Amino acid sequence: MNNRFLNVLWVLMLAGCAGDLDQGLTPGLEDMGEPIADMRVDAGDSADSGADLPVLEPDMTPDTAPDMTEEPEPCSTRIWYGESWIRPERPTTYDDVQGKVTWDGVCQVDGAGNGFAELSNGWKPYFEGRSCVIGFEYSGACEDVPTSCRTRIGYGPSWMAPANHPNRFDDVQGVVTWEGTCRAAGGDSAARLSNGWDPHFQGGGACDLAFRYEQCGGLFHNPVIRADCPDPGILKDGDRYYLTCTHTGGPGLFPIYTSTDLVNWSRDASILAERPGWANDRFWAPEIHKVDEGLYVAYYTASTRSNNRLSIGAATASSPLGPFTDIGEPLIYDPNPGVIDAHYFRASDGKRYLTWKRDGNAVGARTPIFLQEVAADGVTLSGPVSTILTNDRTWEGAVVEGQWIVEKDGYFYLFYSGNGYASPSYGVGIARATSVRGPYTKASSPILRSNGQWDGPGHGAILPGPSGDWVHVYHAWQKGRVGQSPGRQVLVDRVTWSEGWPQMLGAPSRRSQPMP
Structure with missing residues (x-):
């Protein structure tokens, strides 16, 4: 007998539906040859028999029947x-609290110049400086x-509120951040969000x-890798991210x-256990890319043993x-x-490309960035070589490098x-085109440059x-420590899009912000 069917019948009977049952259901049940009151669910019933459901005894009423809804x-x-x-x-930067806790967004300042927030449960967390940053995650x-x-x-309190703005706050969908620079604005001050x-x-x-x-x-804050790790390249494969960077010492290369x-990282491997036979030194700017199913290629820069010229190397694997x-x-x-500086890109039409930069700055020449199609194996180049960018803006100085292509809209x-790279003038520019081979139009100014917390952001x-x-x-680099320890640390900041162009107005940041 199907116990799930019997349970449904008992609910109907106990809910006062006996009249309906008398008109057709009850005779059918009597014909089954056994009294309903004697039917039970035995422990030996099969897994699909409904044995995991509560059994409704014949003397149960709707008030005493088991509540089958989940709280x-x-x-x-x-x-x-x-x-x-x-x-x-304490080891954590959060508290777990029963019930709903919130905060009105007002950061008060005590006599020592520290900020504090009054939470709805009566707590008063204090913060160094005059700013409070708090995140709330609700569940249940x-x-x-x-x-x-x-x-x-x-x-x-010193905010110069615009007209018809009665609240001393704004609520905005999504994440809004501030990198912490309070700039002069005449005799007043301003913050760019x-x-x-x-x-x-x-x-x-x-x-x-x-x-x-x-x-x-x-919440997190930069840096996410505190060690010297220049020129980071990222691969996302499955639910994991793989980061590699310029070799600065230690076992293995890269x-x-x-x-x-993208915030909590562990060092798990190296691209190469030892230097290849053709390579000498200057192991720079690696990137790992998945070029085909089950095929990964690591591109990198190294000088040759034969004449010490910088070249692009490659290594293959079946795992990142x-x-x-x-x-x-x-x-x-x-x-x-x-x-130097190889970068692989696969377009939405399936074509694969490799880009790299001529190291012209080493001899006082321009530093064009080239692009060429590459086969599915990631190491067979074919077709014409296109020049897609060169240094022609004042802020770029003698170098453009460290390219990365994104296809969007x-x-x-x-x-x-x-x-x-060893200068506070180092920064990130952006150019766009409707064809991967160009022509590319540059934005009028860099989207990422040094500020009060960091120097020389890029690559x-x-x-x-x-x-x-x-x-x-x-x-x-940490502010004021270009060329010094701890070296070039890894940062993560958001990119937003406005009128068809990317921007990074909240970067480079050191203040806390939501996870990327």
Whole structure:
């Protein structure tokens, strides 16, 4: 007998439907040859017999029958505190609390000049400086919470509010950040936010801003890799990200880091266990790419043993963690004066391309970036070589390099770095074209440059993060420490899009922001 069917019948009978049953269902049941009251679910019933369902006994009433509806999980809140939180001795930067906890976005300042927030549960987290950054993640049966990420920007008492703006805050869908620079604006001050807003404040250095993030995930702050790791390249394969960077010492050549969130990284392997027979030194700017199913190619720069000219090398593997086998000779060799910074790109039409830069700055010449089609094996080049970019803007100085191509909304976007890497003038420019071979039109100014926290940002990878937001993973020097320890650290910041162009108004950042 099907117990699931019997349970349904008992519910109908106990709910007062006996009259309906008398008109047709009851005779059919009597014909089954056994009294309904004697039917039970035995422990030996098969898995698909409904044995996991509650059994309704014949003397049950609707009030005493088992409640088969699941109770929702009670509301709980995870409170994330920004990087300047003055915290007690503890391993985490968050608290888990039962019930809903929130905050109005007002950051008050105490007599010592530290900010503090008054949360709805009575807590008062304190922060160094005059700004509070807090994130709230709600789970369970919480009422009146946003269904997607939302930012509240709280403005301090010196904010010069626009007309007809009664609140001292703005609520914005998505993530809005501030990289922390409070710039002079006449006798007043202003802060440029990542969404392009420019709130002004009375007096100099008066940019008192607070940020409340709801349902945006956890918080992080840069750098995400504190070691010297220049020229980071990123591959996303499955649910993991693979990062590699210029070799600066240690075992193996070109470390491989892995992560599921672009923030927490572990070093798991190296591209090469030892230098290839053809290569001498200057092992720079590696990138790992999946060029075909089950085939990965690591491209890198190295000088040749024969004449010490910089060339493009390649190694192949069946896994992004290797082991990689070098192809045994330079993939691209141009001794006059040498080539560096290979980048692989696959267009939406399926065609594959390799780009690289001529190292003209080494001999006082221009530094064009070239593009050529490559086969599915990732190492067989064919067809014409196109020049897609060269240094012709003042800010670029003698160099363009570190290119990365993104295809989006009918355009090919060419991100590139300009000027000398060991200089605060190093930065990131952008050009776009409707054909991968160009012509490319450059934006009027770089989208990423030095600020009050970081120097010489550049040479990285652009891709969607786990949240779906576009991000740039790149390197930068700590402010005032170009060419010094700890070297070029890895940063992650959001890329936003406005009128067909990317922008990075909230970068390079050190302040806390939602996970990428």
